Amino acid sequence: MNLNATLFAQAIVFAILVWFTMKFVWPPIAKALDERAQKISEGLAAAEKAKVELAVANKRVEEELSKSRNESAARLADAERRAQQIIEDAKARANEEAAKIIAAAKADAEQQMFQAREALREQVANLAVKGAEQILQREVNAGVHAELLSRLKTEL
Template sequence: MSINATLIAQLIVFLILVWFTMKFIWPPIVKALDERAQKIADGLSAADKAKSELSAANKRVEEQLSAARNDSAQRLADAERLAQSMVEEAKTRAAEEGAKIVAAAKAEAEQESIKAREALREQVAALAVKGAEAILRKEVNAGVHADLLNRLKAEL
């Protein structure tokens, strides 16, 4: 065989191989590549969509956290104001109660003082009567009277 016949035979075999590849092998490969490209494109669009959703979710979370912080700060301020008012109210009530107790103690001390004065007056009167009785029983003598008056002073 000559070189030309070999070249023609190889050309025919090559063309059959190209035709067979283009007819049966190339379409599934192109189809697989197209499907893969579509999957990659879908994945990229899904990633972009997820990224935008994540950004929106982060923004919503930040807004909610900010609102929660503001709410907790407001509640804390309200609680502090309530506690302050309760403390002031308790101080006022304690001061009023203390004033009542002091007034009651003063009144009681005044009554005790009055009772003690009355008891002292009664004792002085009794001693005066005793002294007068002793003076009247004895005879009128200046020395004896002075002695009785000194004893009376000592008893007072």
């Protein structure tokens, strides 16, 4: 066999194989590769979109958490202020009640002291009259000497 004819035949067979491959085999492979590339690009776009949405959601969550923290801090401060106000009101009422009780006790003590002085003056006056009776050896009439006894009470 001739080398040129074999080489020529192999070139024709190779050309037919290239034509057959380009016509029937290559288009489905290229189509499959294009579809795969499109799916990959769609997946990457979806991943990027999900990443952006996640960042937005995280930002929104952080804002809500910050708002919740501020709100809870404000409520806590409000509660503390209210508690202080209640405590101050209770202290003021307690001080007023204590002042009333002290004033009533002082008034009662003064009244009792006044009554005790009056009783003591009465007793001293009686003792003075009895002492005068003893000294004079006769009875002193309290009705007659009322002015003298009242002057004696005021001096005591």
